[in-house]
Ligand code: ADP
């Protein structure tokens with residue numbers, strides 16, 4: 001069963017149409033990467049899936065359940081943003097505990113989940129530190145850890161590496177790939193970096209101006225791009 005189904009998703013801000021009808025099936029445990037030029041609607045689509053913005057038209061299902069009007073905290077979906085958005089006055093432990101407490105988990109359960117997430121992301125030595133005492137890569141690992149403790153079925157990652165320098169970018173990228181193999185959740189990942197897309201994705205979705213141009217494996221897009229836009233974006237010879 002496809003885990004996530006988007007049917008004719010449209011988004012309009014006042015008179016500006018941003019998404020013109022997105023149809024997409026995303027399978028359980030799939031790593032799906034969205035690419036496309038700045039302003040094409042990638043972040044908007046993720047915000048709709050997370051429930052941070054209302055869908056103008058169309059329907060969105062998760063495991064067969066219609067999600068359009070389900071509250072964000074009830075969707076089983078966690079989002080990691082480009083800028084880490086950690087609380088500066090809380091240490092790493094408290095940052096990770098915050099969202100889990102909002103879910104109404106017991107203190108013991110929160111503690112157990114943080115221990116597990118910290119182990120997976122190698123954050124144990126950093127739990128008592130404040131965000132300002134961390135490197136950019138460490139901060140982004142904390143942001144991912146904070147999402148992880150909620151045990152979401154779906155992770156949304158919106159350009160999670162774009163504020164990191166090249167060395168940290170490959171470090172955190174490998175961490176994300178490892179995490180996906182370990183937890184087996186569905187990941188939806190936005191980037192404008194072709195290397196990230198080609199190395200992480202089971203499936204790449206190429207977007208342009210609020211529409212999907214093509215969906216396929218990295219190899220399919222590279223070898224048989226649907227049009228010159230996809231070819232130029234993926235960097236294939238066509
Ligand atoms: P991307 O993430 O692909 O760079 P976005 O989804 O952020 O693109 O934005 C797509 C378009 O929607 C842009 O033209 C942007 O200006 C517009 N947009 C995004 N959010 C809002 C908003 N809250 N109000 C009005 N326009 C918005």
Ligand code: MG
Pocket residue numbers: 042043044158
């Ligand atoms: Mg964006």
